[in-house]
Amino acid sequence: MWSTKITFKSLNETLSFLVESENEVLIKDFFFGLYSIFGDINNSTIESLQKNDLQTKSQVEDFVVKFKSKFPPSINQITSFFNKLDDNEYFLFLPNIELTISLSNQLNNYLISLSRDVDLEKLNDEFESTIGKTLNDYDVKGFGGLRAFIGNKNNKKCRFCGKNEEETTFKNKAHAISEGLGNKKVFLYDECDRCNDKFSIEIEPDLINYFSIFRTFYDVKGKGGTKKIKGKNFEIIKDENVQITFQGIENRPNIEENPDQYNIRLELQEKINSQDIYRCLVKFCLSVVSENELSKFKRTIKWINKDFKIEKLPMIGEAISYKHFSYEPKLFLYIRKNNNKKLPYMIGEFHLTCKLITFIVPLSDEDNFNCEDTAAFENFWKEFNHYSKIKSWVFNDYSTDDERDFTFNLNGEIKCEHNKNNNG
Ligand SMILES: [Zn+2]
Numbered sequence: 001m002w003s004t005k006i007t008f009k010s011l012n013e014t015l016s017f018l019v020e021s022e023n024e025v026l027i028k029d030f031f032f033g034l035y036s037i038f039g040d041i042n043n044s045t046i047e048s049l050q051k052n053d054l055q056t057k058s059q060v061e062d063f064v065v066k067f068k069s070k071f072p073p074s075i076n077q078i079t080s081f082f083n084k085l086d087d088n089e090y091f092l093f094l095p096n097i098e099l100t101i102s103l104s105n106q107l108n109n110y111l112i113s114l115s116r117d118v119d120l121e122k123l124n125d126e127f128e129s130t131i132g133k134t135l136n137d138y139d140v141k142g143f144g145g146l147r148a149f150i151g152n153k154n155n156k157k158c159r160f161c162g163k164n165e166e167e168t169t170f171k172n173k174a175h176a177i178s179e180g181l182g183n184k185k186v187f188l189y190d191e192c193d194r195c196n197d198k199f200s201i202e203i204e205p206d207l208i209n210y211f212s213i214f215r216t217f218y219d220v221k222g223k224g225g226t227k228k229i230k231g232k233n234f235e236i237i238k239d240e241n242v243q244i245t246f247q248g249i250e251n252r253p254n255i256e257e258n259p260d261q262y263n264i265r266l267e268l269q270e271k272i273n274s275q276d277i278y279r280c281l282v283k284f285c286l287s288v289v290s291e292n293e294l295s296k297f298k299r300t301i302k303w304i305n306k307d308f309k310i311e312k313l314p315m316i317g318e319a320i321s322y323k324h325f326s327y328e329p330k331l332f333l334y335i336r337k338n339n340n341k342k343l344p345y346m347i348g349e350f351h352l353t354c355k356l357i358t359f360i361v362p363l364s365d366e367d368n369f370n371c372e373d374t375a376a377f378e379n380f381w382k383e384f385n386h387y388s389k390i391k392s393w394v395f396n397d398y399s400t401d402d403e404r405d406f407t408f409n410l411n412g413e414i415k416c417e418h419n420k421n422n423n424g
Helices: 025-038 053-066 072-084 101-114 120-129 131-137 192-203 204-210 213-217 274-288 300-306 372-382
Strands: 002-009 012-022 047-053 092-096 138-143 148-150 184-186 228-230 236-238 240-244 264-268 316-320 326-336 346-353 355-358 394-396 406-411 413-418
Touching: 002 025, 002 072, 002 101, 012 025, 012 072, 012 264, 025 053, 025 092, 092 101, 101 120, 101 131, 131 372, 148 274, 184 274, 192 274, 204 213, 204 274, 204 355, 213 228, 213 236, 213 346, 264 326, 274 300, 274 326, 274 346, 274 355
Parallel strands: 148 184
Antiparallel strands: 002 012, 002 092, 047 092, 138 326, 228 236, 236 240, 264 406, 316 355, 316 394, 326 346, 346 355, 406 413
């Protein structure tokens, strides 16, 4: 079998596909045709950097016509890739290349520097000093952008209680990330009905309530949609505009007197268990992680099942970033790929609306990382610095494992904090 991977990459699109055939003559003909467009066949050179000019366009069209019937559907994808390019837009032709996140980012920088007249070296330096550093230690996987079903449909085994189809039922459609947060794309076969019910009662409401203000502000549709939220001292109605009404004079902010300096405390109606917010975020991670990785988190699973509590959890990093704005929940997993046990094994990063939450997944077998060691935590955060540009990071302690009042601080933009003083 002859097989080659072909990748085309522009700033906004990446197309990768495998070309396979047992017919040696055919496949040689195919590559001869392709390489003639993007290189100099006589001198056996290929030019990776290409421009979508008239000549290239017509050569690609002829090539597609010639091989259309022999290599479907890969060939049709070439047509749709070129249809999305602007006239004279730069793109890259990359045969036989495995496009890692790191390489993809560097190539993006390259394309940005070409199209926008920016210094490539400067971009690459910036990349190296930010996420490049993180990628030396971690593999990154993203969930939520594409439709995905996780687990084995034909041989279901619950990730959280270990039972199979003979021991329990799997009738519910289990969402890897709560449907109440707007997830309509990532599903999990390996979660039984009992665990699904249990999580939806025990830990998911805490995170959903926590996000209620953000979801109302930005009109994120959960189950049945969200338009209105009523707290203890406020009501927010999202129409075309956002209206906030305050109850109780002592809580009314004096915006007229002090337009630049107001600080409003919004008290949620529902009490929230902070440790359950953390459990729920970690449950999402364990829903999407591969089975092989999952086996390293046996104690973590017991913890999210509420078999025990952790006295002191690592601080959770929270930020507001409009650059990362997302109407749908998105989850990124950073899994350490080396033996540097000074760094946590797995980190989760959750995005919804303008809110970004970064947290360590605790209790992995691969971890030596001491959450209570402040210096170790600071060292980790320094290494994990691809968000150094976001200035709004705050670190909050979510160790409290009983239900308490929860307060958001609103000052121009929404920031939230756990109400530490109120034992409710
Ligand atoms: Zn189960």
